[in-house]
Amino acid sequence: MPGKSRGLFTGWIPDEQRLGRKSAPEQLLDLHSLLKEEKETFKAVIQENKKAIYLHYHYWQRTDAASIGMEPAGKQSLLAAIKQCWQEAVPEIALLDSQG
Helix, strand or coil: CCCCCCCCCCCCCCCCCCCCCCCCHHHHHHHHHHCCCCCCCHHHHHHHHHHHHHHHHHHHCCHHHHHHCCCCCHHHHHHHHCCCCCCCCCCCCCCCCCCC
């Protein structure tokens, strides 16, 4: 159910767009599906949801993949793809990065 996050951090929830009405963990899962199935849509969603991406990236890095039903390697490749798309879309603003 949108907005439910299995007791985890909810974060900023956009009203519109692809990530609308989804918690931060649900947004990460949705982005993971998009990256695997619709790469061009994935890039567009990153650009359309800059606020959510910026606010949640650091949280996503620190989230245990298993706690939201992801494999650690899948989460790491997803975060790398998000960061790359972000750098292309908003090169003047760096994402908060817990890994340096």
